Structures are given as structure tokens and as C-alpha cells.
Amino acid sequence: MSLVTRTRTRAVETLTLDSPHHRNALSAALVGELAEGLTDAGKDTGVRAIVLTHTGNTFSAGADLKDPPPPDALVALLRQIIELPKPVVARVTGHVRAGGLGLLAACDIAAASTEATFAFTEVRIGVAPAVISLPLLPRTDPRALARYYLTGERFDAAEATRTGLLTTCADDVDTALAPILDGLRKSAPDALAETKRLLTARVLETFDRDAADLTALSARLFSSPQAREGMTAFLERRDAAWAV
Template identity: 50%
Template sequence: MADELVHYEVRRGIATITLDSPHNRNALSAQLRAELTGHLKAAVEDDAVRVVVLTHTGPVFCSGMDLKEAGGASASQQGVNEFPAILEQLWTSPKPVVARLAGPARAGGVGIVAACDIAVAVESATFAFSEVRIGVVPAVISVTVLPRLLPRAAHELFLTGETFDAGRAVAIGLVNSAVPAEGLDAEVARYTDMLALGAPNALAATKRMLQQERSSNLGAVFADMLELSAKHFGGPEGQEGIAAFVQKRKPSWVPTGN
């Protein structure tokens, strides 16, 4: 039986999913894709999980598709048909997902970073949309990447395949924070601690709101947002949150220790 390539652990409401395939730079092999899919599903379905952290072992976060498996293969065999489902799992997860990068990301790996809600990288991490340099198109990852990037930067980096650093990744909207290596875990914990303070249903609804397309009819948009606001204001979480604020206590959903 093959060794596990993706590990899953839950502690204090945080599900940590770890890519552990350093021999191929955590490339998206068939086995890794299957295990990652399963663990993301488990995190979403576990009511005890409040936040998901996606991290890795080895010097590289994710190098993209496993090109050794892809050589001479059809699209389905390459995993191209499976990969959108993984990006969609991350993008639509009702639990906030934080990417923790202690090293570089390339191609599909950058798509994964973009699909996460928050991304924290070490300052030495690098990124590249290297697809055009091997004769392919960054089509699938564009679905999650383009909403994050400044348009000029997207054109430049998609077309040139140039490698860029974590500072540039922050500047163009791909990454939230770039920190020295010794501060990576503290910065990830800062985000997960803040996310754990949010009410689960409110977080899920806020994610959906952030991702939905807005009509050009402002009246209709305001009506929809008023309905959403009223639903949660008068709902169990909203009322608990208001009561906790008035009573100067933590609401019931805040994990012990926060």
C-alpha cells in the first residue's frame, strides 16, 4: 500500500491538511489529488472544524500538476478534469481556508493558493505561472487566480511566465502576508485565531456574499443585502453575539482558549 501523501489533523477547531510528497515537490499526482479531496471533504463535514490550514512538508508548497504522470496522457488522465473540483472545494468551503507557504508555488500550486481565503508566505517564497513556457495555458487556475490579481499584473505574469517573489505576490493581491521564516507560524496563528472568533454560519454566508456577482441594479442589490443582514441579525448566532457583547462575555462559538 502506498504511503499517505496528504495528512489530516484536527486540534482546537483547526483542521491542518499537510501535503507530504517532497520527492516530487508536492506535485498534484493522482494519489495526492485523491487524498487532498478526501481531507477537504472531511474538514467541511466536521462540525468541530472552524478553520482549515493547508500547508506542506519539504521546501516547495506545490509545483503544480505532476508532469511525469501527464506525459502522453489524455486530459482526464492528466488530472485536468479533476483539478477544478479541488479548486472549487477550496473556493466554496464554508470554513475559511488559510494557505501556509514555507516555500515556492508554481502553476496549479498558485491556483490552490488563490483558491484559499487567506495566504501567508515566507519572504523567500517565489511564484510563477509557468504554463506558457511548456506550451500549455493557465486556463483552469485562471478561475481562482484572476479574481485575486490586479489586471495588469495578470497579463504580465500569465504571458511571460516570469518568477516573482512574495513581496510582489502581496502587492498584486495573490498573498495576504509575507513574513520572515521564523515568523510564519505566528502569522498563520494570528489569522486562524481571528477567524475562530467568527460565527460559523456568518462566516459561511460572508464567503458566499464576497464571491457572488453583483447586479448593476443597486436597488436590487441593497434589497438582497438587507434581507441577508436581517436574516443573520435576527438569527440564533446574531442574537447570541449581541447578548454576549451586552453581557461582556465570549459568544458560545468561540473555542476555549481564544
């Protein structure tokens, strides 16, 4: 069964994360399928833009704790989204946690319904938002990131828009996206590609400078005793040993 489905409407390819029973967690298999879908859409001259969306009530719960992708595979996926010569637009109607926020930050445009919620939950299971910081730090308000990185608090779509994580939010996300997608359809393909290169240059500088260090940090933290306790506590639906 496919974990990422594909549809197309008027030159816009929609890639849908379709593992709702696992809250669209970023497993090794899902990351691989999404990368393949992005590659195919990027090469297809009939595709003007890509929409990344989801089934179920969760866009992505972050890394699949039972089958996580290697950190370098997640780095490669985030970089692929940023380097793709076509705009990638996130469409969110549910919750986004941890690594899922990295996907949003990598997208060129991100829109969510007002029912969506967001949280960097890494610190609560004993790790850090290391790899996803590659697109997040250059694009998001640093004071907001400090708060939400350090506390793991949940925040809403209006706050996500204020901080730069989202482009826009609305009660009806499809109505909000309609003029955006129409604008992309009217734009010249080569001009879109070169304009995207201008917009992503500084983000890619961060990848070039920091990807190796943050990948190593992620691997080290995920293998630590605190991470083992945090993940066990999460799966057992209890507080971790350090909670006071």
C-alpha cells in the same frame, strides 16, 4: 503512504501536502486525497477552519507531468475549496509554481514566508494557465497577471502580496497567521459560512461561465506537439526547441 496528512489544533484542521520528493506536484492521487480531506473537514462540526500547507521546500510545483490529474478534477478541487463552508487558509514556506498558484488563489486567505517564490511556468512548457485562471482572474491584479502569465518570470512574496495573490507575507509566517487563526476561532460558524458565500460569489460566477471552456483549452494544449516538446525539455533539463 498518504500524500496528504491531517492534524488538528483548537478547531483548526491542517492538511499538509506531503510528497516532498515530487515537490508536492498535483498528481491524480494527491488531488484525490486532498479533496477527500477537504470533504471530511467540511462536514466535521469540530472544525472551524482549514490550513493548507506542505512539507519540503515547495508548496506545489504544479501538475505532475508524469501523472497529471484530469483538468475537470482540478476544476472540481478548486471549486471545492471555494465552496467549502469553512475558511481555507494557505500557509506557504517554499516555492509555488503553475497549478500550485491556483490552490493559493482558491484559498480564502493566503500567507507566505518572505523566502517563498512564485512563477506561472506554463508558457515555458507549451501550455497556458487555463484552469487555474478560474480563481486567479477575479482575485488578482490583471496587469501583474499579464506580465507573469506571459513571461513565466519568478517573483517574490512581496510582489505576490502586492498583486493580491497573497494576503500577507512575513519572515515568520506562523507569527503572521496567529491573529488570523485566532480571529477565525472566535467567529460563529454560520456567520463564517455566510460571509464566505458573500466573498466568493463572483469567483463562482467565473466558474459557472468559463469552467467548461477552460477545461477544454487545457486538455487541448496538454495534448499539443508544443506541450510534448516542452514537457520533454523540462524533464531532460534543457531549453525547449523554440527558445532563442
